[in-house]
Amino acid sequence: MKKILFVASECVPFIKTGGLADVVGSLPKCFDKEYFDVRVIVPKYMCMKEEFKNQMQYRAHFYMEMNWRSQYVGILEMQYDGITYYFIDNEYYFAGPKPYGNIYEDIEKFAFFSRAALSALPVLDFRPDIIHCHDWQTGLIPVYLKDTFQQGEFFRGIKTVMTIHNLKFQGVWDMKTVKDITGLPSYFFTPDKLEAYGDANYLKGGLVYADAITTVSNTYAEEIKTAFYGENLDGLLNARANSLRGILNGIDYDEYNPETDKYIAKNYNAKNxxxxxxxxxxxxxxxxxxxxxxxxxxxxxxxxxxxxxxxxxxxxxxxxxxxxxxxxxxxxxxxxxxxxxxxxxxxxxxxxxxxxxxxxxxxxxxxxxxxxxxxxxxxxxxxxxxxxxxxxxxxxxxxxxxxxxxxxxxxxxxxxxxxxxxxxxxxxxxxxxxxxxxxxxxxxxxxxxxxxxxxxxxxxxFSWKASAMKYQELYDWLAGF
CATH class of the missing domain: 3.40.50.2000 (Glycogen Phosphorylase B;)
Known part of the structure; x- marks a missing residue:
C-alpha cells in the first residue's frame, strides 16, 4: 500500500480561492483505495465555515522551533468523502477573513505551515512514501526534507512531487528575511538553489529539490520552458525537463452534471x-x-x-x-x-x-x-x-x-x-x-x-479518472514499484 500526502494551502470544500482548491479536493478521491492511502494536510484558517470546524477532531499539539522562536502547532483531523484530512492549527498565522493577505505575512505563514506539516507526521504516525506539494506555498517542503529533516530515520527516503498550478505566483521575498524566517543555512541561498535575481524564491526551491515536477497540462509544460511563459524560471525548467511532465486537471463530474445540477432551470443530457x-x-x-x-x-x-x-x-x-x-x-x-x-x-x-x-x-x-x-x-x-x-x-x-x-x-x-x-x-x-x-x-x-x-x-x-491514472503512474515510477 503506497502512502501519499497532499500538502496545499487550499482545498475544496474547506477553503477556496481558485482552481488549486478543486484539484486538491477532487483528485485524492479518484485513486484506487486498494493501492493508495492518500491523505491531505491544509491550514486550519479561522475563516473556514463553522460546520467544518465543528467536525474536526483534536489529534495532538506540540511546540516547534522556527529558527529563534518556538511556535504552537495544533493538529486536527476530519474524514470527508472517504479521505482523511489533517488541519494545522495556529491562530496567529491563520486568523483573518481570507487565506492570503500581504505577501510578507504569507511568506512567514507558509514557511511555518511547510515546517509544521512535516513535523506533524511522526506525531500522527503517518509516514508517506511520497509528499505531493502544490504551488509556492509548499515549495519549502522539498528543501526542508534535504535539510533538518534528513537527520531522522523517519524522513529518509520520502520522495516529493511539486505541482505548478500557475507559474506566475512564486513566493518571492528578500533573502535576509527569508533566511531569518526559515532558519535554513546560507548554503541554500545560492543561484542554483533558492536565490533568484537577488531575492529568495520559495517555488524555485521546490523545483530544484523535488524528485518530480508536474504541471496541469501538456502544452503548459512545454510553454513554461520558453522565455515568454517561463516567468524567469525557464532556465531551471529546461535544466529539469527530464523530471517535468504535464498532467491535465479534471473536473468533478458529479458536481458539474447537467442531468442532476440543482442550480439550473431544466436538467438535460447529451440525448435530449x-x-x-x-x-x-x-x-x-x-x-x-x-x-x-x-x-x-x-x-x-x-x-x-x-x-x-x-x-x-x-x-x-x-x-x-x-x-x-x-x-x-x-x-x-x-x-x-x-x-x-x-x-x-x-x-x-x-x-x-x-x-x-x-x-x-x-x-x-x-x-x-x-x-x-x-x-x-x-x-x-x-x-x-x-x-x-x-x-x-x-x-x-x-x-x-x-x-x-x-x-x-x-x-x-x-x-x-x-x-x-x-x-x-x-x-x-x-x-x-x-x-x-x-x-x-x-x-x-x-x-x-x-x-x-x-x-x-x-x-x-475530462473527469478526474484519467488524470488520476497518470498520477498513479508517476507515483509508481517515483516509489520504484
Missing amino acids: FRKEKAKNKRALQEELGLEVNDKKFLIGIVSRLTDQKGFDLINYMMDEICQQDLQIAVLGTGEEKYENAFRYFAWKYPGKVSANIYYSEALSHKIYAGCDAFLMPSLFEPCGLSQLMSLRYGTVPIVRETGGLKDTVWPYNEFEGTGTGFSFANYNAHEMFNTIRYAHSVYIEKKREWNKIIDRAMAAD
Missing part, C-alpha cells in the same frame, strides 16, 4: 439537449434582463477579470462585438478597469450585455448551462477549468490556443466534421473577433453542424 437546453437559456435571459429570444447567440464569460484571461482583447473589441446580433453574460470580479468597462457596456447595450460583478456559484452553473458559447481568450492558461465545464454542459468554447485550452478544445473543422469548439492562435483582438463571428455564423446558418459540435463536446471525458 436539443429540446431541453434552450429552456435554461430562456430562464437565464429572463433572470439577467436580456431580451428573451431563442435565436440570439448568447455568449457566457465566468472568470477573474484580469489581463491574464484576455480581457484587454475583449475590452478592445467590445463595441464591434455588440454590433453583432448576439448577447453577452459576464460573471466575475477582478481588475477595476475591467469591472467598470463591463458595467459601462451593460449600460450602453441594455438587453444585450449583462454584467454581474461578483461571484455566485449558482449563477456560474446557470451560465454554463444556458449559454450557446463560452469565451476564454486567455494570454496564458495553465489548465483552465471553465472550458471543461462548458464542454460538459454542451456550451461551445471559443478559446485561444494556449496551455490547457489547446489540449482540451479541439477546433471545429467544417470539412472533416470534427471539433468541440472554436479557437484562434495569436493573441490578437481581431483574430478573436473573427473567431466569434465564425462561431456565430455556424450557429445561425448550420444549426445541425452546431448540434453535432455539442454532441462531441458532451461526449469528451
Whole structure:
C-alpha cells in the first residue's frame, strides 16, 4: 500500500480561492483505495465555515522551533468523502477573513505551515512514501526534507512531487528575511538553489529539490520552458525537463452534471439537449434582463477579470462585438478597469450585455448551462477549468490556443466534421473577433453542424479518472514499484 500526502494551502470544500482548491479536493478521491492511502494536510484558517470546524477532531499539539522562536502547532483531523484530512492549527498565522493577505505575512505563514506539516507526521504516525506539494506555498517542503529533516530515520527516503498550478505566483521575498524566517543555512541561498535575481524564491526551491515536477497540462509544460511563459524560471525548467511532465486537471463530474445540477432551470443530457437546453437559456435571459429570444447567440464569460484571461482583447473589441446580433453574460470580479468597462457596456447595450460583478456559484452553473458559447481568450492558461465545464454542459468554447485550452478544445473543422469548439492562435483582438463571428455564423446558418459540435463536446471525458491514472503512474515510477 503506497502512502501519499497532499500538502496545499487550499482545498475544496474547506477553503477556496481558485482552481488549486478543486484539484486538491477532487483528485485524492479518484485513486484506487486498494493501492493508495492518500491523505491531505491544509491550514486550519479561522475563516473556514463553522460546520467544518465543528467536525474536526483534536489529534495532538506540540511546540516547534522556527529558527529563534518556538511556535504552537495544533493538529486536527476530519474524514470527508472517504479521505482523511489533517488541519494545522495556529491562530496567529491563520486568523483573518481570507487565506492570503500581504505577501510578507504569507511568506512567514507558509514557511511555518511547510515546517509544521512535516513535523506533524511522526506525531500522527503517518509516514508517506511520497509528499505531493502544490504551488509556492509548499515549495519549502522539498528543501526542508534535504535539510533538518534528513537527520531522522523517519524522513529518509520520502520522495516529493511539486505541482505548478500557475507559474506566475512564486513566493518571492528578500533573502535576509527569508533566511531569518526559515532558519535554513546560507548554503541554500545560492543561484542554483533558492536565490533568484537577488531575492529568495520559495517555488524555485521546490523545483530544484523535488524528485518530480508536474504541471496541469501538456502544452503548459512545454510553454513554461520558453522565455515568454517561463516567468524567469525557464532556465531551471529546461535544466529539469527530464523530471517535468504535464498532467491535465479534471473536473468533478458529479458536481458539474447537467442531468442532476440543482442550480439550473431544466436538467438535460447529451440525448435530449436539443429540446431541453434552450429552456435554461430562456430562464437565464429572463433572470439577467436580456431580451428573451431563442435565436440570439448568447455568449457566457465566468472568470477573474484580469489581463491574464484576455480581457484587454475583449475590452478592445467590445463595441464591434455588440454590433453583432448576439448577447453577452459576464460573471466575475477582478481588475477595476475591467469591472467598470463591463458595467459601462451593460449600460450602453441594455438587453444585450449583462454584467454581474461578483461571484455566485449558482449563477456560474446557470451560465454554463444556458449559454450557446463560452469565451476564454486567455494570454496564458495553465489548465483552465471553465472550458471543461462548458464542454460538459454542451456550451461551445471559443478559446485561444494556449496551455490547457489547446489540449482540451479541439477546433471545429467544417470539412472533416470534427471539433468541440472554436479557437484562434495569436493573441490578437481581431483574430478573436473573427473567431466569434465564425462561431456565430455556424450557429445561425448550420444549426445541425452546431448540434453535432455539442454532441462531441458532451461526449469528451475530462473527469478526474484519467488524470488520476497518470498520477498513479508517476507515483509508481517515483516509489520504484
